[in-house]
Amino acid sequence: MSEKAKSQNEASQKVVTRYDRKVQRRKEEEQKAKKRKMISRVAGIVVLAAIVIGLASIPVRNYIARHSAYITVGGHDITRVEFDYYYNLASSDYINTYGTYLSYMGFNASGDFAAQAYSDTMSWKDYFEQLAVDTIRQNKALIDAAQAAGFTYDTSKEYETFEESARTAAAAAGESLNRYYKLTFGRYSTVSGLKPYVEEGYLASAYYRHVAEERAASADEIQAYYDENKASYDSVDYKLTEISAEIPAAQTVTDGDGNVNTIEPTEEEIQAAMDAAKEEADAALLVIDEEGAEHNGMLQSSISSKYRDWLFDEARKEGDTTVIEDADSHKYYVLQFGKRYLDDAVTADVRVIATTTGNGEDILAEYNAAGATEDAFIELVRKYSEDNYSVAEDGLYKEVTSNSLNSVFSEWIFAEDRKPGDTVSLVHEGTSFVLYYIGEGRPEWQVSIANTLLGDTMSDYLDEIKEGCEVSDPKGRLVYLKVQAAANNGSDNQESEPADAGDEGQESEPTDAGGEGQAE
Secondary structure, rough: OOOHHHHHHHHHOOOHHHHHHHHHHHHHHHHHHHHHHEEEEEEEEHHHHHHHHHHHHHHHHHHHHHHOOOOEEEEEEHHHHHHHHHHHHEEEEEEEEHHHHHOOOOOOOOOHHOOOOOOOOEEHHHHHHHHHHHHHHHHHHHHHHHHHHHOOOOHHHHHHHHHHHHHHHHHOOOOOHHHHHHHHOOOOOOOOHHHHHHHHHHHHHHHHHHHHHHOOEEEEEEHHHHHHHHHHHOOEEEEEEEOOOOOOOOOEEEOOOOOEEOOOHHHHHHHHHHHHHHHHHHHHHOHHHHHHHEEEEEEEHHOOOOOHHHHOOOOOOOOOOEEEEEEOEEEEEEEEEEEEEEOOEEEEEEEEEEOOOOOHHHHHHHHHHHHOOOOHHHHHHHHHOOOOOOHHOOOOOEEEEEHHHOOHHHHHHOOOOOOOOEEEEEEEEOOEEEEEEEEEEHHHHHHHHHHHHHHHHHHHHHHHOOOOEEEEEOOOOOOHHHHHHHHHHHHHHOOOOOOOOOOOOOOOOOOOOOOOOOOO
C-alpha cells in the first residue's frame, strides 16, 4: 500500500470527536466571514463608484442645462435654464391671476402639475409649457425685430430693480439668493445665468412699447371709431321698477303608496300670476317718475339685455316710458328714459414711488428739500421705487381711470381741487406710495377706444413678426405640440373647413420679469 493510500485510509478510519466538529464549524464560519467581507468590499466599491459618477454628472447636467439647446425657437437655441425661467413665470402669472377660479376646478397649485389634467390630452404642466413657449416665441420675434430696426435700450435700471426685488423676497423667505432663484425660476437657475434672459425680456418689452407708440391711433381715427360704435361708449340715465309675478310654489304630495311627488304650477296658474303682475306694472308706469329707482351713467355693457336695446334705440327721447315682459324670469320691467350722452370723465397722469422699505413722509421731505419739482420727483423714483412696471418710465402712470385704481388712490387723484404738482404719501397693504399729480389726460372714452384700436394693431403686428418664428422640438419634449399636430392631422382628414390648430395663447405686452412659480 502506498503512503498516500495509507494516509487516506487512516484518515477515513479516524473517529471525529465533538471537539473536531467544533473546530470544523469555526473554520467554516471564518471562511464565510471572509467571503462576506469580500462581497461587502466589492459592493462598497460599486456604490462608491456610483456616488462618484453621480457627483461627476451634476456639473455635466448643469452644463447641458445652461449651454445646450432644450428646444429651438425662431432659430434661437433655448436652454433648459431659459425654458424653466419662462415656464415658472407663465405658471406663476396664470395662477396668481386665476387662482381663485382654479381652486373651484380642483386645481392644486402646490401639487404636481404633470399629474393634474388640464384637458383630455394635456396636463397643466403641458399647458404651462405652451404658455411659456408662446412668450418665448413672442419675445424672440420682438428681439429680432428690434435688432433689425437698430433699436437699443438700456435695461440696467430695470434689472437692478428686479434683482433687488429678488433679494428682498429671498430674505423674507429666509433663503439665500441662489436658493431663492432655484426655487422660483428652476433648479438650474443662478443669478448670473438668468441675467441675460431677464434683460432680454426687458428689451423686448421696451421695443413693444416703442412700436406701440409709433402705431397709436390718431384723434381722427378715434373719433371715426366712436361714430361707428356710439352705443358701446355712450351712457344713459333711466329709472326702473321691477315687478315680479307671484308664481305659486311647487307642491310636494305623498300618494297612498307613500310615493313623494312634486307638482309644479300649471301654465294657467303661471299666466294668471303674470297677468296680475302686468296690472301692477301698468300701475307702476303711472308713477315711474316719482318711484322708479334711478340709474345714472350706465354703459350698455352693464345693462340687462332684456331692456338695453330699448334704452339705446336712436329714436329714444327724454321721458319715454315702457313696460317690458321677461317671461323667462316671470317679471316685468317698468322703465323711463332720461338721457343718453357721451361721458367726458377725464383720466389722469401721475408719477408713483412704491417702496416696501422706505418711508413715504421721509421721501416727501427729501423731495421738498430738493426743490419740489417734477424733475426732483423723478430722481427720487430712480432712487427709491421698487415698482418694476413703471420704473422704466420714471414712475409714470399715464391716463389712469378712477375705476381702475383702489379707492385709496382714486379719491386723492380725482379730487375736485387736485392741481398739477400736488403730492401725497399713502400706505396700502404694507407698501408706501408717494404720488405726484401731473395733470388731466384724455377723456376715458377716448382712451378706451385708443386702447381697443391699438390692441388690434399690435395683435396684427405680433402675428406678422411671429409668422417665421417657428418652434422646433426634435426630442419631443413638448406634449402640446403633439396635441396640435394630432388636431391638425384630424382636421386634414375632414371634408369640412379645418379647425384652428390649437390655442396659441393670448397675445399681450411681452413678459419681462415676474414672481414666484412652480419650481421643477
